[in-house]
Amino acid sequence: MTEPVARLTGHAVTGSRRLSGDLREATLDDERVVVAKHGHAPGAAEAEAAGLRWLAQPGVVRVPAVHGFDENWLVIDRVPDGRPSAEAAERLGRGLARLHASGAPAFGAAPPDGPADAWIGLAPMANVPGEDWASWYAEHRVLPYVRAAVDAGTFGPAEAAVFERACERFAAPAEPPARLHGDLWNGNVLWDGHEAWLIDPAAHGGHRETDLAMLHLFGCPHLDRVMAAYQEETPLADGWAARIGLHQLFPLLVHTVLFGQSYAGQAVAAARAVLEPFHRFE
Known part of the structure; x- marks a missing residue:
């Protein structure tokens, strides 16, 4: 070394x-x-x-x-070792809002000089640009991992069909592509006692709610302060909390591919939750 x-x-x-x-x-x-x-x-x-x-x-x-x-x-x-604080969490919330607002050329755009064939953790992740978030998210952030889970025997045809139906229902407020960290779970946020640091990105252009949904998935110290500061800086569109499960499909499927059955049920439940509002009217 x-x-x-x-x-x-x-x-x-x-x-x-x-x-x-x-x-x-x-x-x-x-x-x-x-x-x-x-x-x-x-x-x-x-x-x-x-x-x-x-x-x-x-x-x-x-x-x-x-x-x-x-x-x-x-x-x-x-990154120096330290403990999280409410003040640092608020600065993180404002910083994330500004980071997302700095934008990306397209949904799925790779960082400048970054490869199209990238990674999220140990799982491959394709950075393929798209213009419409819903169709891009389905094609490049959900279905590839569903297929991988089917190939591994983790999902059967019935589970795969749930995700396919959910993909047909994907919708989110129209917003320009945000500059995402892309793998923003609690383990990739480090605290030095004064500030929060972001490590291990799977950076790409995407919908800003995806980063925030990842923070909610595995928890984050002082998350309420992070979100309040984010909302003060750049308010989220109405109904964002109800869309958290939609944006969590991506990390849940990645975890299903990497770790198998321990995340499969949670991923299927999130896909069914996407479909639930539509079932009420069918």
């Missing part, structure tokens, strides 16, 4: 330790502390680096600086 860190940063490594999994911490000869992450697949480091730089570009949220990457390694700043 020391060789790629030295090569990518241009500084000698004076100390290192393993953090977890594919993460290593390294101290450089100028006393900076960085994190080296080993990519799980070709292109993963490139995609994450492009996403971090795209999220950092507007200067409205904290993300680790990228020091370099190659086919196998990504080297970024080490």
Whole structure:
């Protein structure tokens, strides 16, 4: 690990330790502390680096600086350890609103210089541009993972049919493409005691409610303060809370593909909830 860190940063490594999994911490000869992450697949480091730089570009949220990457390694700043606070959560809410408002060229657009074949966690994610959010979301963020779950034997034909019917009902307020983190669950929000930092993006152009739905899916410290500050900065369209399940289909299906039956029932339930308002009138 020391060789790629030295090569990518241009500084000698004076100390290192393993953090977890594919993460290593390294101290450089100028006393900076960085994190080296080993990519799980070709292109993963490139995609994450492009996403971090795209999220950092507007200067409205904290993300680790990228020091370099190659086919196998990504080297970024080490986020200091700390505890979440209500004040930091409010700043995060305002920052997310401004980040989303900074926009993207299209739904599904990759970050500049980022690959079209990207990743969300360990699952592949295609960045394919589209003009209409509902059809793009169905085609590129829901159905590919339904098919993967069917191929793995996690879903049968009946479950797949639920998602197919739900895709025909997708609707959300017309808004321009937002600049999304794309994998905004609680584990990808770090707190340094003063600010919240965003890590491990699956960045792309999408609907801003998708990022917020991911925060709701697995919880987030002071989430009520995050949302209140977001709403003050850029109010969400009426009915946003009722659409949380719609936007959670994507991460739930990704988790179903990665982890199997433990998330399958929750994903099917979310798809049925999308259909429920229509069943009342059928």
